Amino acid sequence: MRTILLCLLGCWPAFALPGAEPHVFKPAGDKPLSLYVFSPADHKASDTRPAILFFFGGGWDHGSPTQFVKQASYFAGRGMVAICPDYRTRQSHGATPFECVADGKAAVRWVRVHAKELGVDPQRIAASGGSAGGHVAVSTAVLSQLEEPGADTSVSCVPNALVLFNPVLDTTATGYGAKKLGTRCRDASPAHHVCAGLPPTIVFHGKADKTVPFENAQRFADGMKKAGNACTLFGYDGQGHGFYRKDPYYSTVVREVDKFLVALGWLSGETRKDTQK
Helix, strand or coil, X not given: CHHHHHHHHCCCCCCCCXXXXXXXXXXXXXXXXXXXXECCCCXXXXXXXXXXXXXXXXXXXXXXXXXXXXXXXXXXXXXXXXXXXXXXXXXXXXXXXXXXXXXXXXHHHHHHHCHXXXXXXXXXXXXXXXXXXXXXXXXXXXXXXXXXXXCCCCCCCCCCEEEEECCCCCCCCCCCCHHHHHHHHHHHCHHHCCCCCCCCEEEEEEXXXXXXXXXXHHHHHHHHHHCCCCEEEEEECCCCCCHHHXXXXXXXXXXXXXXXXXXXXXCCCCXXXXXXX
């Protein structure tokens, strides 16, 4: 029935991800936005599982929800509902980073509103992402002043945890993206809007990152702690942008994320052996 309805509405996702169920979460002209849900093998609609959303990177210019399929599959195997959302980019919709953030907020809100349908605990939703996707993830929590006209702000878009991989945290001249954001670069800069009451956060960053300076991550983590928020930063010597996608760092990082979620009480038991692959 759902397949027929999506076809009638002209809202069928642009592609399919093996093992994931697609859901259209936001209209966007003739290219509606979908998120792709990976559920545990023993999942039931009556469950209240923790969830994690993975936002892809690509400088807000391009990218695909396929980027985090490996991580999503792993955490679905650990008992979470793992979700890879799409969002507008410059290439797909002529979007600016502000629209990217708006779509990230819409995705978190959609998951929270549809928590019962998805078998998700609406108070255990993590936002994650790499590079510009990391910016989208952290902005759902930090940039409360950036709301798209018409957004349903009665539903919180603030996740309950943040998992960030070499994220864009400073969009001014001392970070990444100032030329793309122009005079509003500070408005979109998470490092400049840290406040008390933000969710527990873990950040992974290469110390040799030439795209997003490691100093930005250090400054953000320091600001989080100063504001009384829980924030752990892992820095990796000699590693550049996107290091976490390749072994041995993929395995190392996934294990640390797993430990972080265990510490929150969202997961239990030992990490799966397939982090070694």
